[in-house]
Amino acid sequence: MKLYLKIWRQKNASTKGQMVDYTLNGVESDMSFLEMLDILNEELISKGEEPVEFDHDCREGICGTCSLMINGRPHGPDSRITVCQLHMRSFNDGDEIVIEPWRAKAFPVVKDLIVDRTAFDRIQQAGGYISVNTSGRPVDANAIPIEKDMADKSFNAATCIGCGACVAACKNASAMLFTSAKVSQFALLPQGQVEAVERVENMVRQMDLEGFGNCTNTGACEIECPKGISLENIARMNREYLFASVKG
Amino acid sequence: MGVLDSKEPQGPLANKWTKHKNEIDLVNPANKRNIDIIVVGTGLAGGSAAATLAELGYNVKTFCYQDSPRRAHSIAAQGGVNAAKNYQGDGDSVYRLFYDTVKGGDYRSRESNVYRLAEVSTNIIDQCVAQGVPFAREYGGLLDNRSFGGVLVSRTFYAKGQTGQQLLLGAYAAMNRQIQRGKIKSYTRHEMLDLVLVDGKARGIIARDLVNGEIERHSAHAVVLATGGYGNLFFLSTYCMGANVMAAWKAHKKGAFFANPCFTQIHPTCIPVSGDHQSKLTLMSESLRNDGRIWVPKRLEDAQAIREGKLKPTQLGEEERDYYLERRYPAFGNLVPRDVASRAAKERCDAGFGVNKTGEAVYLDFSAAIMRYGREKALTSGMKDVDDNTIRELGEKIVEAKYGNLFQMYEKIVDENPYKTPMMIYPAVHYTMGGLWVDYNLQTTIPGCYAAGEANFSDHGANRLGASALMQGLADGYFVLPYTIGDYLSDDIRTGPIPTDSPEFDAAEKNVTDRLQKLMSGTGIHSVDYYHKKLGKIMWNKCGMSRNAKELKEAIKEIAELRKDFWENVKIPGSPDGKNQELEKAGRVADFLELGELFAKDALERNESCGGHFREEYQTPEGEALRDDENFKFVSAWEYMGEPSDAKLHKEDLVYENIKVKTRSYK
Ligand SMILES: Cc1cc2nc3c(=O)[nH]c(=O)nc-3n(C[C@H](O)[C@H](O)[C@H](O)COP(=O)(O)OP(=O)(O)OC[C@H]3O[C@@H](n4cnc5c(N)ncnc54)[C@H](O)[C@@H]3O)c2cc1C
Ligand code: SF4
Ligand code: FES
Numbered sequence: 001m002k003l004y005l006k007i008w009r010q011k012n013a014s015t016k017g018q019m020v021d022y023t024l025n026g027v028e029s030d031m032s033f034l035e036m037l038d039i040l041n042e043e044l045i046s047k048g049e050e051p052v053e054f055d056h057d058c059r060e061g062i063c064g065t066c067s068l069m070i071n072g073r074p075h076g077p078d079s080r081i082t083v084c085q086l087h088m089r090s091f092n093d094g095d096e097i098v099i100e101p102w103r104a105k106a107f108p109v110v111k112d113l114i115v116d117r118t119a120f121d122r123i124q125q126a127g128g129y130i131s132v133n134t135s136g137r138p139v140d141a142n143a144i145p146i147e148k149d150m151a152d153k154s155f156n157a158a159t160c161i162g163c164g165a166c167v168a169a170c171k172n173a174s175a176m177l178f179t180s181a182k183v184s185q186f187a188l189l190p191q192g193q194v195e196a197v198e199r200v201e202n203m204v205r206q207m208d209l210e211g212f213g214n215c216t217n218t219g220a221c222e223i224e225c226p227k228g229i230s231l232e233n234i235a236r237m238n239r240e241y242l243f244a245s246v247k248g
Numbered sequence: 249m250g251v252l253d254s255k256e257p258q259g260p261l262a263n264k265w266t267k268h269k270n271e272i273d274l275v276n277p278a279n280k281r282n283i284d285i286i287v288v289g290t291g292l293a294g295g296s297a298a299a300t301l302a303e304l305g306y307n308v309k310t311f312c313y314q315d316s317p318r319r320a321h322s323i324a325a326q327g328g329v330n331a332a333k334n335y336q337g338d339g340d341s342v343y344r345l346f347y348d349t350v351k352g353g354d355y356r357s358r359e360s361n362v363y364r365l366a367e368v369s370t371n372i373i374d375q376c377v378a379q380g381v382p383f384a385r386e387y388g389g390l391l392d393n394r395s396f397g398g399v400l401v402s403r404t405f406y407a408k409g410q411t412g413q414q415l416l417l418g419a420y421a422a423m424n425r426q427i428q429r430g431k432i433k434s435y436t437r438h439e440m441l442d443l444v445l446v447d448g449k450a451r452g453i454i455a456r457d458l459v460n461g462e463i464e465r466h467s468a469h470a471v472v473l474a475t476g477g478y479g480n481l482f483f484l485s486t487y488c489m490g491a492n493v494m495a496a497w498k499a500h501k502k503g504a505f506f507a508n509p510c511f512t513q514i515h516p517t518c519i520p521v522s523g524d525h526q527s528k529l530t531l532m533s534e535s536l537r538n539d540g541r542i543w544v545p546k547r548l549e550d551a552q553a554i555r556e557g558k559l560k561p562t563q564l565g566e567e568e569r570d571y572y573l574e575r576r577y578p579a580f581g582n583l584v585p586r587d588v589a590s591r592a593a594k595e596r597c598d599a600g601f602g603v604n605k606t607g608e609a610v611y612l613d614f615s616a617a618i619m620r621y622g623r624e625k626a627l628t629s630g631m632k633d634v635d636d637n638t639i640r641e642l643g644e645k646i647v648e649a650k651y652g653n654l655f656q657m658y659e660k661i662v663d664e665n666p667y668k669t670p671m672m673i674y675p676a677v678h679y680t681m682g683g684l685w686v687d688y689n690l691q692t693t694i695p696g697c698y699a700a701g702e703a704n705f706s707d708h709g710a711n712r713l714g715a716s717a718l719m720q721g722l723a724d725g726y727f728v729l730p731y732t733i734g735d736y737l738s739d740d741i742r743t744g745p746i747p748t749d750s751p752e753f754d755a756a757e758k759n760v761t762d763r764l765q766k767l768m769s770g771t772g773i774h775s776v777d778y779y780h781k782k783l784g785k786i787m788w789n790k791c792g793m794s795r796n797a798k799e800l801k802e803a804i805k806e807i808a809e810l811r812k813d814f815w816e817n818v819k820i821p822g823s824p825d826g827k828n829q830e831l832e833k834a835g836r837v838a839d840f841l842e843l844g845e846l847f848a849k850d851a852l853e854r855n856e857s858c859g860g861h862f863r864e865e866y867q868t869p870e871g872e873a874l875r876d877d878e879n880f881k882f883v884s885a886w887e888y889m890g891e892p893s894d895a896k897l898h899k900e901d902l903v904y905e906n907i908k909v910k911t912r913s914y915k
Binding site: 011012028029030031032034035038039042044045046048049050051053055056057058059060061062063064065081085087089110111114116117118120121124125126127128129130131132133134135137138139140141142144145146147148151152154155158159161162185186189191192 | 296299300303304314315316317318319321323324333335371373374375376377378379380382383384385386387388389390391407408410413414417420421422424425427428434436459488489490522523525526527528530531657660661662663726730772775777819821822826827829830
């Protein structure tokens with residue numbers, strides 16, 4: 001296949017970026033999207049140009065590192081997958097493909113297609129854990145029975161890979177889906193109850209401090225989330241938050 | 249035993265760890281505040297170690313090259329984590345887990361370490377559940393288990409196919425709690441480029457901020473390396489793209505011995521390579537082998553027709569297929585251990601029976617299981633006179649419930665429906681059992697430099713059983729290292745902060761900047777990937793699933809030549825003062841080009857077949873691995889002497905007092 005690529009190039013956070021056109025030949029349909037970019041980069045290097053930088057690591061859809069806006073959609077055209085799982089058979093010979101970094105104020109560009117998502121880490125540091133000592137001797141695991149249904153729901157929330165597609169998809173750049181998934185994972189388990197009120201307050205406060213926008217229930221996040229994190233989590237977090245503010 | 253003192257405690261096996269904990273020196277809690285520890289790597293081993301060390305009161309700095317600690321490669325582990333809980337009442341015990349691990353490792357691991365691992369395994373599950381890790385549960389609310397990799401008990405705890413993710417999120421959450429308390433300072437997008445020794449002790453590291461390119465000095469009273477495995481030197485592997493040996497290799501060059509570099513685990517059920525562009529291989533969980541039957545065509549002409557696309561696998565009848573594992577190993581069949589299954593696949597493909605375009609794939613076929621499950625379902629739902637199609641549909645539903653996500657993943661990558669046509673699989677590099685040599689305290693041969701998780705030569709011997717790497721990473725991090733490091737640090741309570749303006753730091757930093765300069769100044773013909781791929785080909789072809797003296801010698805020569813070429817002709821665009829992924833890759837590949845040679849040298853030295861190391865010259869008449877306990881029951885620990893070819897071999901003899909060393913047989 002022959003492809004016409006329009007790619008965002010930006011040297012670093014403090015310089016201005018721009019779209020640059022590239023034409024790429026010899027793309028095969030069983031290449032992954034990132035392998036297609038590898039080939040482009042090999043060509044650029046052989047010409048002495050700087051390759052296009054993009055974030056990636058596991059290339060299996062689990063680490064949450066890869067993060068490309070492809071033709072205006074986070075992780076590209078297919079649903080329920082990350083960019084590293086996207087294959088070129090989803091495209092046709094002669095296609096034009098626009099590739100940009102995640103767009104959100106709270107995710108400043110580091111270089112080219114790489115953005116800084118450390119705001120997500122700080123939200124978690126504000127309370128995304130259960131305060132149990134790791135050097136102590138906790139009770140036997142089976143002393144805390146958990147209803148299968150609850151454990152499964154908690155697991156589903158916990159499968160969030162922290163990629164940030166939800167933020168990039170949202171016109172308000174809201175981090176509600178991500179934060180609510182984290183809150184839900186603990187809120188659904190007995191171990192997480194003790195600190196539930198504090199947790200939701202602190203995490204929501206940090207989320208706002210980081211400059212993410214408000215949630216206006218457009219649902220774009222759920223549609224673009226590669227892991228199918230459900231809007232139910234946002235509803236749950238809102239309930240937890242309301243409860244916390246009433247109590248507080 | 250020369251320079252290698254394993255510091256194994258004396259006394260009965262079952263009491264060793266308790267006795268050791270009682271006898272080692274402790275650091276007073278008030279003094280821990282005055283002690284700094286650097287932890288490089290935030291996977292299961294590093295993340296858990298950092299969290300616990302900080303909780304104990306030490307000042308911890310963590311480093312990882314990803315943008316968040318939560319993205320370490322541990323996140324990708326699918327299958328599960330072992331623990332001798334015996335919740336299923338099927339006869340599991342600490343001793344049995346210990347026994348299985350030593351036997352699975354082909355008697356090349358240290359008894360006392362493995363026993364301790366089995367002993368603390370039960371704490372791991374308690375710890376993770378307390379942290380809110382959502383393990384799979386039964387309807388009664390208790391934890392569920394499954395069996396794994398040929399063992400006879402159900403001791404594996406899991407969270408669907410994402411156990412590594414959930415465990416890592418647990419360790420990351422524990423880290424976050426300490427970050428919030430100010431006890432951990434986390435440096436992300438930072439790469440350790442050198443280890444700093446002061447008076448022969450590890451006292452800090454030189455790191456590069458991967459965003460702005462700045463070279464930084466960080467000091468500490470001890471340095472923990474938890475930087476994962478080095479399987480990425482094969483280029484194509486199931487490792488993440490950034491996996492490297494840099495930290496371990498730099499420590500090796502400063503005096504840490506590198507143990508058993510040639511012990512590599514090859515996983516039998518990966519998606520085969522589809523073309524030259526391929527950057528990475530994907531693992532399909534081993535659990536598929538519970539229901540899939542592995543075969544290739546019986547006749548060479550059928551295999552050829554399949555490769556050419558003239559024949560479909562579904563057109564071949566039962567009698568035209570060779571279920572070679574069932575044929576060769578009737579007792580274990582498709583469930584033989586990884587090394588055996590991998591070698592058998594290679595043997596068939598080398599003989600010309602491979603089924604994909606490149607001839608490097610075998611079938612993993614679910615049709616028998618689909619029909620079996622379908623028939624059972626029809627019977628139990630009281631359906632009469634059902635036709636084959638309906639049975640097939642019923643069966644597909646059941647298989648989907650068990651392995652649906654894996655089938656989907658396969659279809660995404662290969663673009664074929666595995667319910668209708670058999671999957672293609674081929675072995676791929678998946679884990680490295682070798683690593684930095686450590687004693688019972690997890691200390692390397694450099695005082696104050698520790699290694700944990702996959703980065704150490706570990707407890708797995710020549711082969712790793714499924715679900716035991718996660719167990720080892722967490723055992724090291726939560727329960728072993730935080731104790732044992734205190735023994736060393738108790739001498740440091742009056743040392744005070746380590747200055748970073750010493751001549752040792754100056755020299756190490758200069759070392760690092762010189763090397764970056766040298767990399768950037770290559771005259772430039774070839775990209776870094778060009779060299780990485782070439783190295784990977786040599787490794788796979790000559791140091792891969794089976795090895796022989798002639799090819800190993802060739803490999804040693806070829807790698808040395810490739811390394812020379814790399815330093816003369818590598819081309820790295822851009823500059824070192826900002827983000828530069830090519831430069832990052834170049835540094836990693838440069839180390840692989842040295843380690844690769846030591847790897848081959850180690851394989852050549854070991855004149856036996858053992859676990860994941862198969863030397864063609866040492867096999868039984870039936871083609872099975874032939875171990876030589878008389879001469880090779882040792883850990884090979886290499887000392888750096890300049891060029892890899894000059895590395896000096898030290899041997900740690902392995903003593904088995906509690907286990908009878910037997911031949912591994914799966915017939
Ligand atoms: C696909 C796959 C599936 C697996 N499935 C299972 C399973 O089901 N069960 C099981 O028990 N095991 C499994 N394993 C093996 C297991 O996942 C690993 O052995 C284990 O997670 C390694 O953990 P670790 O903490 O030692 O290292 P890793 O998780 O690899 O972490 C390495 C860390 O070191 C950092 N690092 C590396 N170099 C540097 C440097 N120079 N400077 C700074 N930071 C650095 C990285 O950023 C990272 O944080 C699997 C492995 C793979 C590849
Ligand atoms: S909620 Fe979904 S889209 Fe958002 S970070 Fe998590 S996995 Fe990514
Ligand atoms: S690279 Fe890990 S999710 Fe895409």
